[in-house]
Amino acid sequence: MSTTVTRRPSAPPVREEQPRVEEHRPQHTFGRILAVVAVWVVGWAVLRGHQTLSLPGAQLSDFQKWLNGVKNSFDAARETNPAFKIVGGISDGLNWVFLHLQYLFSTPAPGRPVPEVGWVGVLAILVFVAFALAGVRCAVLVLLGTLAFGFLGYWQESIDTLLITLLAVLICVVIGVPIGIWMARSKGARAAITPVLDGMQTMPSFAYLEPLALIFGIGTASAIVLTVIYAVPPLIRITEHGIRGVSEGAVEASRSLGCTSPQLLRKVQLPMARRTIVVGVNQCMMAALAMAIIAAFVSGPGLGVPVMQSLAALDIGGAAVSGGLIVVVAIMLDRTTTAASERAELLARAGRRHVQTRRIVLAVLAVVTVVAIYVSRLRLSAAQFPSSPALQRPVSTFISSVTDTVVNSIEKATTAFANVVSYGLINPLQSVLAASPWWLSALAILALAYVLGGWRPAVTALVCEAVLLGVGLWNDSMITLTSVLVATILVVIVSVVLGVWMGRRRRVDTILRPFLDALQTIPPFVYLVPALALFPPSRFTAIVAALAYGVPIATKLVADGIRGVSPTSVEAAEASGATAWQMIAKVQLPMARAAVVLATNQGLLYVLSMVVIGGLVGGGSLGYFVVAGFSQDQLFGKGLAAGIAITALGIMLDRIARHAAARHGRV
């Protein structure tokens, strides 16, 4: 649900359009916030525990019961309604395609004990593609990664994850690139589609799980649609950005030579935007992979299944192995597409001799690949991944025991930290938010929205609050909101400290940045594993995972902001004898305020998506209901309602944060 497409350093800086804001007087803002909070706290102290609208977990509001009814009528209509014929057609088509891909590469084909192409063949194909697109180093990486699939005992699941991701990305490209081009070339299209993309990106993926399942049924088709919905917006945006970024001069010169519109697109805009579009495909792939685990909720195939099972059983070793393999897939895809985008230019410019040598090498490798495929169809040993050495058990046991040891030895510290945050931050905040009468919290949030962002976000907040009330999950939403706020505060603190450090010291930056980049390639779910290793399942664990997920992006933004402070100002401050602290507090941070505000904004959105996912590891509330909705039929309505509530919460926070950022972020 990240609203950003700047997840990776290679991504072009797509600046979000800043919303129009009203004039503001900053000196009053802080005082007004304090006043609102003071009134809120006083009200809470007097009226605590009254009219909190809390609803016990198994109990359903009328609306939620009605949703259950809707589900039943959907299920009934599936057989008869013509609209479902179309949906059913799409869903059957997707299922069919994927099933046959599986027969081809991962599961036993009908009438055979093994897939059509055995593991040796698959390995050869992957390595060949990596080499052709991205060169030797990537090919080696892919070779090792693919072998790891097998040796760690998840061959079929890993290949399934790869297949479903690639299939989804293919669909994304087919849909997304033309839309992006269209948006770049037509103002009307841009105006019409941008809000839709905004909506898609603000909505946490958890929120549309249940509606999708309702429409497409449980299974692969739902998983693919889910992935496409999540992964296509960044591709569309980056494609549009790439095409629009083509230099005016080149376009004008081409027009002056009498280019037709299709010629312009084919000969000028697409080639010049190619690199950016490949970056878009890369982002799309990473987003698709982020869905790999969530897809398991709708019985999507792949590595998500073992990760979920291990998480549910609190088996850290197992979760680490299968989650780790998702990271391996992510790294393989990321490195390959990144290298491909960088090499495309080089290859286009290579001399003729080089091109010929390359052709020969590729031809030879292609022959080798074909032979490998052929062999893998003939011999069982080349078709079925060897069962030894089976590293899965030893590796997961090893990880479990190591984490146990580590966790035990630092348990005192972690418990203390957990307690400090729980008692010092979470509990009081949650009490004020959730134990106040609903109308008091609602009014206070409205007032804060107005003070921070003006009347526009206040109106949005009003609508969203009405939705939260309407779906009957007010109290749970407040609890989720608490976690989001706490995690965001922690993200900001950590990222400002790290970011300032990185911004001021080149060396620190060179050392930390690759780690941050790597962390950003990891699908969000995987962050739950280490969090769960360190802390018992609780709200706090979800917050820790959210912290880990939100910090990299926020830190990079702060660091870039600090780095961007004009050297002249720094020099001037130095010349007037400022100490390091004075420099940070009086020059660098204030001047990088825009970056800090942006980091807060982004951190908030990342955190929201993670806190919701954290429902799985004891975070409770909205995220938990979404999950529960799948496992328990009678809770389906509540899960669906929770999805709606998450969306409302997300939109509310996003709008407030964006308007506040636009208002206060300008220097």
Next chain:
Amino acid sequence: MTQTRTYDDQNDGQKDGQKDGQRGGRNDGAPDGAGESALSVRDLWKIFGARADKVIGTPDADLPRKQLQAKTGCVAAVKDVSFDVRPGEVFVVMGLSGSGKSTLVRLLTRLIEPTAGTVTIGGEDVTKADAGRLRDLRRHHVAMVFQHFGLLPHRTVMDNVGFGLEVRGVAKGERRARAQEMVDLVGLAGNEGSFPDQLSGGMQQRVGLARALAVDPTLMMFDEPFSALDPLIRRDMQNEVIRLHHEVGKTMVFITHDLQEALKLGDRILIMRDGEIVQIGEPAEIVASPADDYVRDFVSDVPRSHVLTLRYVCRRPDGGDPGEGPALQADEVVRDAARQVLAAHGPVRVYDGEDFLGIVDDEDILRVVVAEEEAVGS
């Protein structure tokens, strides 16, 4: 806006045969019909902004640019411009930044749509052409060279130069042959396989030049082609344009804000301010009799002796043609004529062809040279 196109027409006869007489089609009288000029512009307007077409014809249209913008939010980039360009001529448009030069040149092939007025190129009304005709015109008749080159970074020099032909659908072999010819012509032989970012600015602009020449246009347009280059290379490129003009004899519309460049290249110069024409005339004429203070300011730094011709320096003697002494032609530049005039005893007679124009003596020459010294000294 004191000078209009009547100004232009009035002076045509007087200027004919001046400057290099070898340029074809120049000696046969003033082009008063659009049919004879390579390019003819009538009452051309461009107003940027919403509801721009509503402005023309109202009293608002006469407001100065700032006031119009304050009142309607529209910017009048080009205001009621008319002029003609003769075949084979180098026609320079100059003016300060923001005076509407780039807009004007883009209106000519409708890279920007005019708000009102007509443009006629080679007898065809461009403003009435449909998309197909317009594309045809751009593909075959008019080519443009841009300030920032506008090269395609993903194509080699060769493919950039051949781009116009490729767009036109010329077969590959023919295209390459023609592109090679152009690459040689602009002196880039040996760099065919390079990419634009591997070339220096000057070389990149040569590619731009070759690309424009490759389509063999009848009219070439240059929008400040050399202002992004450093002075030495700029001079090289100016000489290059002069050489190409001699070799291929194209009609050229050349935009610049550099007066030296304008004087060096231009057969005639159009000076713009805030979208309007201030003066049109030959270099010497503009230097000799600036239409207003704006132009006078513009030309104040010019070494007058390098530009002024005897035509603007000579005076009518009281007694008509003295009939004796040395004679010089009217289009002789003062600097070149100075030695002869100073060496002569008594005044030198100035002729425009066969016609007697007047006499110059040492005094007249010195006045030009000394005025220049004073201008530099002050």
